[in-house]
Amino acid sequence: MLDVLLDREWTPKLPISCYAIDHPEGVIMVDTGGDSRATEPGFVPWWHLVARTCDRQELSAEIEVGPQLRALGFPPEDVAKVVMTHMHSDHAGGLSHFEGVEIILSEREAKIALSRAGAINAYFRQNNPTWLKPTTVSFEGQRWESFDASIALSSDGAVRLLPTPGHTSGHLSVVVDRSDHLVLLTGDATYSEAALLSGAIDGIAEDAKAHRDSGERIRALCAKRAVIVVPTHDPDGASRLAERRLTTID
Ligand SMILES: [Zn+2]
Numbered sequence: 153m154l155d156v157l158l159d160r161e162w163t164p165k166l167p168i169s170c171y172a173i174d175h176p177e178g179v180i181m182v183d184t185g186g187d188s189r190a191t192e193p194g195f196v197p198w199w200h201l202v203a204r205t206c207d208r209q210e211l212s213a214e215i216e217v218g219p220q221l222r223a224l225g226f227p228p229e230d231v232a233k234v235v236m237t238h239m240h241s242d243h244a245g246g247l248s249h250f251e252g253v254e255i256i257l258s259e260r261e262a263k264i265a266l267s268r269a270g271a272i273n274a275y276f277r278q279n280n281p282t283w284l285k286p287t288t289v290s291f292e293g294q295r296w297e298s299f300d301a302s303i304a305l306s307s308d309g310a311v312r313l314l315p316t317p318g319h320t321s322g323h324l325s326v327v328v329d330r331s332d333h334l335v336l337l338t339g340d341a342t343y344s345e346a347a348l349l350s351g352a353i354d355g356i357a358e359d360a361k362a363h364r365d366s367g368e369r370i371r372a373l374c375a376k377r378a379v380i381v382v383p384t385h386d387p388d389g390a391s392r393l394a395e396r397r398l399t400t401i402d
Pocket of ligand 1: 240
C-alpha cells in the first residue's frame, strides 16, 4: 500500500483488457474495460487518495469496448451476457455499451459496489449507467476442481464462474473449457502470471487472507490441469492466450 501511495512510478503502464467468449449460446463478455471519461474532473472523487494516486486510467473513446467489439464483428447489443469479475471502474467502465444486455455479478460484489458506502472501497456508482440492474449470483455448492463452489454459466458447463475473493470480497473469475485446455480469466484475482506464481499479495486487496486463498486455489488448478491464466492487467496475457502458452507450476 505504501508503494502505491508514495511512489508515482510504482508500476509501469499496464493494459486494461476484457474478453469476449464466442459460445454457441451467444457471446459472453468478461468485464468491459475502462471508461474514456476517467480523466475528467469528478470521475474519481477528490477525497479518494488511493484511487487518485494508484489508478490513473487513460483511454480514448475509440478504444472503449463498444467500438472494438463492433470492429471484430460482435456488436455489443448482440452480446448475450456480460459477466463482471468485480465493479472497479477499469472493469465496469464500458458497461454503457451494453444497455439491454444481462449483466451478471456476484451478490456480494453488488451489495458493496452498488451501495453509497462503496465509494470508500473505490466503487463510484455515479459513473455506472442509470439503467444498470444486474443479475446477481451467489456461490453455493457445485464444487469444481480446487474450488468449493462454482456456477455453470453455459448449459454445456464450458463457461463457469468461480469465486476468487480477495482483491474485492465479491470478486469472481471465469473459466472456459476449450477441451484440451482451460482458459482462466482471472480479472484482478491476480495482476499477472508472475504475481500468481510468486504468491504476491495485492497491496490494495480488500481481504488479503482471501486473496492468498484464491491464489492457492488457482495455482492448485494450474498444477492439475492445462490452464492458460489471463489476468486483466498482465501485459503478456493476450499473447499467452493467442499462442496457447500454458501457465505451469514448478
Ligand atoms: Zn480492481
